[in-house]
Amino acid sequence: MNQYLIQGGTVIDPTGERRADVLVRDGVVAAVDEHLGESPDAGGATVIDAAGCVVSPGFVDLHTHLREPGKEEAETIETGSRAAAKGGYTCVVAMPNTDPTQDCVSVVEFVRKQGEAAGLCDVRPSGSITVGRAGTQLTPFAELAEAGVRIFTDDGSGVQDPLLMRRAFEYALDLDIVLAQHCEVARLTEGAVMHEGHCCSTFGLPGWPSIAEELMVYRDIELVRLTGAPVHILHLSTAGSVELVRRAKADGLPVTAEATPHHISLTDELLAGYSALYKVNPPLRTMADVEAVRGGLADGTIDAIATDHAPHAPETKEQPLDQAPPGMLGLETALGVGLASLEMSVAEVVAALSWKPAAIAGVADTHGRPIAPGEPANLTIFDPNETWEVIPATLASKSKNTPFVGVELKGKTKHTLLHGAPTVLDGNPQR
Numbered sequence: 434m435n436q437y438l439i440q441g442g443t444v445i446d447p448t449g450e451r452r453a454d455v456l457v458r459d460g461v462v463a464a465v466d467e468h469l470g471e472s473p474d475a476g477g478a479t480v481i482d483a484a485g486c487v488v489s490p491g492f493v494d495l496h497t498h499l500r501e502p503g504k505e506e507a508e509t510i511e512t513g514s515r516a517a518a519k520g521g522y523t524c525v526v527a528m529p530n531t532d533p534t535q536d537c538v539s540v541v542e543f544v545r546k547q548g549e550a551a552g553l554c555d556v557r558p559s560g561s562i563t564v565g566r567a568g569t570q571l572t573p574f575a576e577l578a579e580a581g582v583r584i585f586t587d588d589g590s591g592v593q594d595p596l597l598m599r600r601a602f603e604y605a606l607d608l609d610i611v612l613a614q615h616c617e618v619a620r621l622t623e624g625a626v627m628h629e630g631h632c633c634s635t636f637g638l639p640g641w642p643s644i645a646e647e648l649m650v651y652r653d654i655e656l657v658r659l660t661g662a663p664v665h666i667l668h669l670s671t672a673g674s675v676e677l678v679r680r681a682k683a684d685g686l687p688v689t690a691e692a693t694p695h696h697i698s699l700t701d702e703l704l705a706g707y708s709a710l711y712k713v714n715p716p717l718r719t720m721a722d723v724e725a726v727r728g729g730l731a732d733g734t735i736d737a738i739a740t741d742h743a744p745h746a747p748e749t750k751e752q753p754l755d756q757a758p759p760g761m762l763g764l765e766t767a768l769g770v771g772l773a774s775l776e777m778s779v780a781e782v783v784a785a786l787s788w789k790p791a792a793i794a795g796v797a798d799t800h801g802r803p804i805a806p807g808e809p810a811n812l813t814i815f816d817p818n819e820t821w822e823v824i825p826a827t828l829a830s831k832s833k834n835t836p837f838v839g840v841e842l843k844g845k846t847k848h849t850l851l852h853g854a855p856t857v858l859d860g861n862p863q864r
């Protein structure tokens with residue numbers, strides 16, 4: 434098997450930060466030391482230049498929409514995996530709002546196999562909480578857990594019925610699974626296209642109030658307190674939600690949360706041009722919310738940066754705001770947006786992109802590992818200082834609905850290794 438010598442970089446992993454070369458052989462890290470290039474051990478290895486770069490465990494996305502099966506015109510498991518690899522990800526959790534829904538073992542197995550066939554990223558399918566995500570009947574949790582599903586969610590919608598959600602938590606308790614909630618009380622967001630506040634009144638658009646999110650965050654935290662089963666809050670977006678999660682953690686409850694790159698960087702003012710590129714669920718909020726979410730990441734209230742990568746075919750996003758589907762791309766821009774938006778060290782940002790989400794996704798045996806001999810070589814090598822302009826046509830994702838079009842980002846993935854083999858070299862996908 435090929436050997437790779439990752440030379441001249443700064444290694445950042447859960448154990449700290451140091452200058453070191455990394456030798457990769459047979460899918461695992463073989464050696465980590467300064468000046469490995471001079472060691473006979475590294476003879477014959479292909480050199481990967483990491484000068485000026487950070488070498489970290491691969492990123493893990495808790496929240497990726499791959500659209501297959503059902504909406505292959507927007508993304509496929511292969512194109513989405515390629516976008517993930519380009520963004521520095523070695524593992525993604527595939528959201529279940531596919532058609533058919535990932536609510537049974539056969540669909541989940543299909544997604545996993547397509548991921549393996551693409552070979553660009555470790556694709557871990559989530560399962561839905563309710564059959565068809567219809568909110569009325571629980572899926573076979575035990576069977577799905579047996580098939581390796583760790584994250585259960587009806588993402589795209591929240592589970593509205595509190596009794597059904599209570600039962601879901603009770604069943605989850607014995608299965609080592611995590612319920613991940615899209616927190617939205619649907620009755621409060623009917624017809625909404627953007628955040629409810631000063632801007633929506635000015636633009637004359639129907640609003641999605643913060644309380645529609647916060648009521649469900651509150652309800653689920655209380656159900657966690659009642660049942661003892663863990664919850665993961667998806668794409669948390671309001672200052673009030675940050676405070677609810679902060680208090681839940683202080684109470685010692687098993688509550689985790691993620692924030693998206695767009696909710697730490699963009700505000701509702703972008704809807705001024707009525708472009709559906711900026712329509713997303715939950716919606717872009719105010720600067721005060723953005724700052725609160727950034728603060729939540731900085732103090733550990735929010736555990737992870739998760740992309741909510743939501744590709745949509747161009748025709749659909751060109752429709753009027755009320756008809757266009759919500760969602761934005763995220764995989765290829767998350768690192769640059771995260772580094773630019775957060776007052777956190779590079780190591781802290783990497784933690785929120787790699788080992789913290791790996792623990793929540795239940796993949797910490799394979800991803801987000803220390804970079805040490807014998808560990809699986811799932812690695813990302815990125816230049817934290819390289820600036821680049823986001824040009825939609827150059828993105829690997831099949832869809833082009835990035836809200837960062839034309840924006841100059843700082844921080845770019847150069848190389849990604851999955852089980853010791855490059856999926857991306859010098860920015861170029863290897864398959």
Ligand SMILES: NC(=O)N[C@@H](CC(=O)O)C(=O)O
Nearest residue numbers: 498588589713714743759760
């Ligand atoms: N975030 C979105 O606006 N859209 C997501 C669904 C979701 O994450 O709720 C999608 O599947 O397009």
Ligand SMILES: [Zn+2]
Nearest residue numbers: 588589615714
């Ligand atoms: Zn959602």
Ligand SMILES: [Zn+2]
Nearest residue numbers: 528588589741
């Ligand atoms: Zn989503």
